[in-house]
Amino acid sequence: MISVNSVTKRFGERVAVNNVSFTVETGEIMGFLGPNGAGKTTTMRIITGYMPPTEGSVRVNDMDVFEHPYEVKRIIGYMPEHPPLYLEMTVKEYLRFAAELRGLRGQRIKEAIDRVVELCGISHVFNRLVGNLSKGYRQRVGLAQALVHDPEVLVLDEPTVGLDPRQIVEIRQLIKDLGKDKTVILSTHILQEVTTICDSVTIINNGKVVASDKIENLSRRFAEKLSILIRVRRPEVIDIDKIRAIEGVENVQWSDEKSLRVYLSADVDIRERLAGEIFSMSAGLLEFRTETPGLEDIFIKVVTEELNVT
Amino acid sequence: MKQFWPLFKKELRTYFTSPIFYIVGAVFLALTGYFFINSIINYSRMGIQLSGSGNPIENFNPTTVVMKPLFNTMGTIFILLTPLITMRLMAEEKKARTMELLMTSPVSITAIVAAKYLAAWIIYSIVILSTLYMPFVINYYSSVVWTQIFTGYLGVLLLGASMMAVGLFCSSLTDKQIIAAVLTIGILVIFWFIGGVLGSASEELTRIMRGLSLFAHFDALTDGLFDLRDIVYLLSFSIVALFITHRVIDMSRWKG
Known part of the structure; x- marks a missing residue:
């Protein structure tokens, strides 16, 4: 378990991390998101004991x-953004x-090495110089280094950068498996990575935590933006006012000439009524799709909201 | 001193697998070999000249005439060779970001400093002791004063301890090896010549400067004078430099 309590880190005048708190339970994989320079690496360095915080504590x-x-x-086990390798x-x-x-x-050393070599798929480069390996393999060796002592807590700073798509899938699966009984913090820029392997997510911006929760909770919290996309063959017969009149519809807009986006106001499920209405207009329904906010939307929303505030 | 051994082994292996150790060794042996032959030839010429004069000169023996200047030469050569051994020690770890591996492993800074320092000093000692053939060659044809040879080598090894400490300190200041090298040479030159250039200054000042000089304390040992003060000075010089190095590394964590 990792608990970060009101951690602040200043470099001279600059505040890199500002009063950051979050908790990661054992058996949980937390995605750590944020734009470049948001303070992710600094936070991870504080957690791993590389540098002390100016204020606050980490347990x-x-x-x-x-x-x-x-x-x-x-x-x-810590895997920094640039794998710390002796070439x-x-x-x-x-x-x-x-x-x-x-x-x-x-x-125990031999057993540990055999285990991580197998896990990270580096057995055929085992006797080669690290300096002669490709970026992908260096990345894997960097990961193997973080796993060699079978740590209970894993801190991974952008572990899939530089890997090819097949390797990315393998490494993600590996992290997912490891996350079953370990505490894992995973920093990444790839939001899809977080959705596929993480249980919770913490978004940091300008050194401050702007959102920290389970992924499904976050989606629900941002669900007021829920909308339905309707594509029809004959847009000219659609009567927008009629759709607006349906209870629970907040707004209706054409998103392109044949697609209509209906914004819903609350949790009322009006899909059936809406579909019926379109159907009765004989507009030739081609597509009817609920749009839940993806992590990408949430990320952009919280980061830009923060920007507007500051 | 947590995890001293793995660090120490790694440092030594890095020296033996990189060309720098062999280059430093070869250059050093070639230079000292040249000066050795030169001194021997010089010694025999002087011997022939003096044998005709009828005035015996005090201390005219191969230990004083050949070996003592050679010890000085070794020290002077190592003002230039020290950075080749020490410049990468910390600078390279920072540049390659392997410092992150060391500082997030259960390793103490003391162990890092001690492992790097001892490895560098052992490399230095191997190079220095490879000149041991010289007194044996002299002893084969003539005779040497072994006690003076012993204090001489002790002096060179202790001098090396100070030089390696300065080199390690300079390497901890930067992530650029070339800057570490230039700084090392600068500091060593100052401490080497500090006692010699102040003939015109006041007597008191000259005495203080000589007391601070690495060369003055080393010179006394090569004369065959086993004075504990010189040994204590050279050792404390190293310890102070290592202590500052420790502080520098510890402080650099705060700066990130």
Whole structure:
């Protein structure tokens, strides 16, 4: 479990992270979102003990990161945005070094390396120099390094950058599997990644948390924007006023010449009535689709709202 | 000193697998070899000249005439070679962002500093001790004063301890190796010559400057004088430099 409590980080005058709080439970994968320079990497560095916060505290499995740095670092696996690789080492030497740094000894090192090599699919580059590997493989070695000591907590900073589509699917599946019994924080720019593998999401902007919740809760919260898209063959026969008159319809707009977007005001389910109405107009219904706000809409909404406020 | 061994092993392996150690070793052996032959030839010429004069000169023996200047030469050469050994130590970790791996692992800064420092000093010592053939060659044809050879080498090794500490400190200040190298040479040159250039200044000042000079303390050891003060000075010089290095690394965490 990770709990970040009112963490603030200042670099001179600049406030990189401003009073950030959130919690990630064991067995939960949290997506950490935000525009570039929002303070994601700084927050992750504070959680992993790389740098101390100016104010606030971070607890990992009920231990304070700065009171028990060694105990906490032992159970955290961190994969920074740029994998921290020694290019002059072979993959084998590198993973051995990473395992020893985390305090593994003897036979356990070999077992740990065998396990992560298998997990991350790097067995055929095992004896090659890290410096000669492609970006995708370096990324995987970086992930293997974070997993070698089988940490209870994983902090991954954009782990799928630079991977090809097939590798992305594999790594996402791997993270999803790992997330079943570990605490995972995953920072990414790819919103689809969050929707497919994360349980909850925290959106940060200008160093402040602007939204932090389970993904379905967030969708529900932004559901007042719920709308229905209707495509018809004969738009000329549509009587917009009639549709507007239906209870629960807030607004109706043409989104293009053959498509109509109906904005709904509340949770009243008017799909049946609406469909019936269109049908009775004999407009030639081609498509009838409920549009729930995707994470992308939520992200853009909270980030731009924040911008408007500041 | 958490996780000292893996760090230490890694540093040593990096030295042995990179060309820099072999280049430094080769250049050093070539230079000292040249000066060694030169001194031997010089010594025999002086011997022939003096044998005709009938005035015996005090301390005219191969240890003082050949080895002592060689110890000085070794020190001077290493003003230039030290950065080649030390410049990458911290700068490279920052540049390659592997510092993030070290600082998020259960590793103490003391262990990082100690591992890097000791590895550099061992590399230095291997290079220095590879000149041990010199006293043995002299001893084969003539004879050497072994106690002076011992204090001489002790002096060179302790001098190296100070030089490596300065190099490591400079490397911790930047992520650019070339800047670390120039700084190292600058600091070493100052501490090498600080005692020698102040002949015209007041006597008191000269005494203080000589007390601060690396060369003055090292020079006494190569004379065969085993003075604890010199040893304590060279050791404390290293410890102070290492302590500052520790502080610099710790502080750089706050800056991110």
